[in-house]
Amino acid sequence: MLELGQNAAPAGDLIYDVTEANFMADVVEASNEVPVIVDFWATWCGPCKTLIPMLEAAVTKAKGAVKLAKIDVDQNQQLAAALAQQGLPLQSVPTVVAFVKGRPIDMFQGAVPQSQLDAFITKVIEAGGGDASGGLDDALAAAEEMLADGAFEDAAQIFAAVIDEDPANAAAYAGMARCQIAAGELDQAEAVLNGVPAEVSTAAPIEAAFAQLELARQAANSGPLDELKAALAADENNHQARFDLAQALHAAGQVEEAVDQLLDLFKRDREWNDGAAKQQLFTIFDALAGNDPIVLNGRRKLSSLIFA
Known part of the structure; x- marks a missing residue:
């Protein structure tokens, strides 16, 4: 079995201060690569002084599976308000928010016991598609390579x-579903995803497969x-035509144009249409890798x- 984070990243790469100027880069965009836990704190806050060293120790122990960004709310009032x-x-304060793939996915407020903090860190790592306990990485990598090469059945067997070895492995369930999607068996893919254990049903790989x-x-x-391009050319304010065109472009593999x-x-x-463009x-974004240039x-x- 592989151990998580055998090559530890430098502490400065894992724990850092964030301001209004670098929030997008060091929290939102960085969370596409690895989950980022954001600690909103203040110098006058007693519980913050208790929680910060606990957070730093837990993140350091994870050895690169998660990062910690610290934001002084008094020094970044405009960001906090936004x-x-x-x-x-x-x-x-303290308020701790976990970001995965550019979005907040979980949070807690106040100082918490070490056991609750450890459980939170583990949940965040798994939500980002990581393996908080280590193992099976080589098998998953081999299956992903087979899937990319079009060997859907072989990949599905490995997933x-x-x-079988790890019944709560979100990446394996997602891989099984993507094998079915690639083979055009959409109902079977949905059945796989609907059968995912509840504890990993909101993990990033599962959400990506659903997307x-x-x-x-x-x-x-x-x-x-x-036809859709012609309809939009005739009326650039035809929002339905623009939305339908985006769907057709994506179906044709023109993802950047769809975006x-x-x-x-x-x-x-x-x-x-109730914010249909943002939801689409x-x-x-959820369907693509977090570090895909189109996503970034x-x-x-x-x-x-949004912030304009």
């Missing part, structure tokens, strides 16, 4: 073997590109529009 407007409850399944179903019903159309739609009317963007550029542009 995040509060986006729905983060930052009325009290199934990993599940890929949704996009695959959309592709089966997408309209002709030429551009959705960003344009969000800029024109972010509330159209998140679906596309798309999230950056979307965040700029």
